[in-house]
Amino acid sequence: MSGRIKDIIMNVLEEASAVGALSTPPCSFPSVIIETPKKEGFGDFSTNLAMLLAPLEGRPVREVARLLGDKITGASLDVLRCEVAGPGFINIFLKESYWHGVLAEIVRKGGAYGDTDIGKGKKVQIEFVSANPTGPLHIGHARNASVGDTLANVMKAAGFEVTKEYYINDAGLQVYTLGESVRLRWLEMHCGKKVEFPTDYYKGEYVKELADEISRTYDSEILDRIPAGQAQAVPLFQEFACEAMLKMIKKDLQDFGVEFDVWYSEKEKLRDSGLVTGTMEKLRDKGFLYEKEGAIWFRTTDFGDDKDRVLMKADGELTYFASDCAYHLDKVKRGFSTVINIWGADHHGYETRVRAVFKAFGCDEGVLKIVFIQLVALTRGGVAMAMGKREGEFVTLREVLDEVGKDAMRFFFLMRKSDAHLDFDLELAKKQAPENPVYYVQYCHARIMSIMGFAEEKGARLSGEPGLEVLKELKLKEELDIIKHLGTFEEVVEKSAVHLEPYRLTFYLRELAGLFHPYYNRNRVVSENAALTLARLFLCKAAATVIRKGLGLLGVSAPVKM
RNA sequence: GCGCCUGUAGCUCAGUUGGAUAGAGCAUCGGCCUCCGAAGCCGAGGGUCAGAGGUUCGAAUCCUCUCAGGCGCGCCA
Incomplete structure (x- = not known):
């Protein structure tokens, strides 16, 4: 505006x-x-x-x-x-008339208000969550998902063409370990064998559930016939477990309101297709690879890294980084003008390494943007809760989703800058009370809808678009303040998109509700004065529209009643 | 030891990218429902912006150093 x-x-x-x-x-x-x-x-x-x-x-x-x-x-x-x-x-x-014009424009645009074209249709990829399919999503992934999905929504609104992508790390040691973990539990539980369970294997309860499931799915004879050697036994368990985990992850995300456009399998797209080895050959041709102690190294120190990185281990296995080289090169090839990775803050040491890939291939490093997500400190009534996948004790996305619901979770995860620590208290998020900010905003929407319903009962019905003659009734400072704030919404969406800071939306919405509630408390919308009533109803309508739009971008519902 | 992030009211955090007298929410205390939703509103107290220098018309914001906390520094992912 x-x-x-x-x-x-x-x-x-x-x-x-x-x-x-x-x-x-x-x-x-x-x-x-x-x-x-x-x-x-x-x-x-x-x-x-x-x-x-x-x-x-x-x-x-x-x-x-x-x-x-x-x-x-x-x-x-x-x-x-x-x-x-x-x-x-x-x-x-x-002049007041300027602001009346702004309000008229908002009402006219309706649900499209907030959409702009600063993105100019540029292709953007946002890769987020990308959790290993070795266990259920936990609360940290939930924050990652909230940020990534909302950023995608906001960038779409700002006129970018967005692809949401989940990288499935389904090759390599971690899924192997998962398969082995399940196999050992199966041996223990269904064959009555005493097994030594390695300390670095997955110990969660879900591993036992998978063992149960696989014994139900497959004839015990098939499983029995598996030879004692691990190498042959694992693929069946590994694939089964990986697939089951992925299915669970997809369901969790879906219920959390997150849909991906692309599920990108490391195994299929990078390993089996030969893209990784091809990428390594290109690096070799460019002279960035060398061999040492039986492993193949990428001289990333040429590009600012503090040590060189292994692409192929001495045992012949490719590293995660080898895949990532091929993956990021592939992202560039697919024609994205911006590639956004949303990573846990514990991965920040990985950044220079990935940037080295861009530099080695002479790609514009500026297309890669990384958003770091700090850890979530989960508490219940102020008492800290344990985290950490390997320990097998972690709070899952599903548990919290079932307990506090999608709306509160998604809103809470965007109340802080991504790279700031976030305290998430289950009791507070659940509370249907004033100190819970998500209700403050949702309540504002429900309240406005209720006012409009009341107005309709009284015979005051909005039709069409308001002219300036109608809106000139809005003279109160509070009314103009609300219009001014509504008028900054486009800018908030744009800044959220450009600076990759979707959390701005929650602040904006809290401020908007913070303007409307006091206004409502001091002034009657529906009154004897028909002209004034009409003007105020338009103001209400615009406010509700913007709240609904904003909450929608956050993936939070805008209830009519609560 | 090196690198990244953070340090603002009792607590949790904003601060329009360098602007004017630093703002919210929670918590605490005191008020408001014969009237459109009290999940709301009104009022009060609360600050050496971690500290020290520097840059300029002007710094919470940019630079340097110090202090404190978090994370990372694998032929793990």
Whole structure:
């Protein structure tokens, strides 16, 4: 909404330069920054333009500010007046009619309000969650999923073409270990054998469940005929377990409101297809590989890494990193202009390594963006809860989902910057009480819907789009404040997308609800005054629309009743 | 030891990317339902922005150093 004002100012600058009122040529103008001041009395918008321009002009700041202020006032009927304040800010005061126009536009756009085209249809890939299919998703994955999915929604709204992708790490040691873990449990539980269970194997209860399941699925004779040698026994267990885990993960995510466009199998797409070995050959041709102690190394130190990395181990197995080289190269080949990885913060040491791949192939490193997600500290009524997959004691996404629900979870996970620690208290998230912020916003929506229902009973019905004659009834400061806040929604969506910071949405929505609730408490929407009632109903409608849209981007429901 | 992240009210965090007198929520205390949803509202107290320098019209924000906490530093993923 500040865009129109910005245009006006840029025109003013160019014109002033053309007629000689400014000596600075248009090519060296500072970029025009419009702010919405946080203080009352500083106008609707303000700009620091004069402070940046004055040194170039070689004139006093206030003189330049006054000159520009006068011209801005004259340039648009929407501008009431401009004031020069403080060290040289130009504070711009707009007429009420400007804001009525903003409200009308929001109502007209409806559910499409908030959508912009700054992404210009650029292809973006967001890879997130990508948990190994070696166990159920835990609470950390839930945060990752919330951030990734909301970021995808926000970027779509901002006009990017987004592909959501889950990388399935279904080759290598971890899934092998899972298969072995299940096999050992099976031997123990269904063959009555005494087994030594290695400490670094998966110990969770779900491993035993898998052992049960496999014994039900397969004829015991088939399993019995498996020779004692592990190498042959494992594939059946491994595939079975991996598939079962993946199925569970997909179901968890679906119930959490997250759908992926692509499930990318490491085994199928990278290993079996020969993409990994092909990529290694290319690296070899470029001279970045060498052999040492029976392993094949990638000289990532050429690209800022602090040590070289193994691609093929001495035992002939490929490393996870080998796959990742091929995977990231493939992402670039698929034509994405931006590739976003959402990683747990414990992976940050991995970043330079992956960037080395881009550099080695001469790819623009700027296409890779990594969002780090800090750990979630889970508490119940303030008491810490244990985490950690290997220990077999972890809180799963499913448990929390069943207990507190999708809405509270998704909202809570976006109440903090991704790279900040997050305290998540189960008792609080569950509470249907004022200290639970998700209800504060949802309640606002339900309340507005209720008001509109009441209005309809009284015979006040909204139809079509509001004209300025109708909206001119909205004169209260509180009403204009709500419109102004509604007017920044597009900008919030854009900034969330561009800065990869979807958490901005939760703050925005809390602020919006924080403006509406007090307004409601002090003023009647539905009253004897028909004209005023109509105008206020339009205001309500716009607020509800934006809340619904915002919650929708977060993957949180906007209930009509609660 | 090296690298990344963090340090703002009692607690949990914002702070429009360098702007004007640093803001919310929770917690605490005191008020508000004959009237559209009290899951709400109104009011009060609370600060050496970890510390020290520097950059400039101007710093919570940028640079350097120190202190404190978290994470990472595998032929694991």
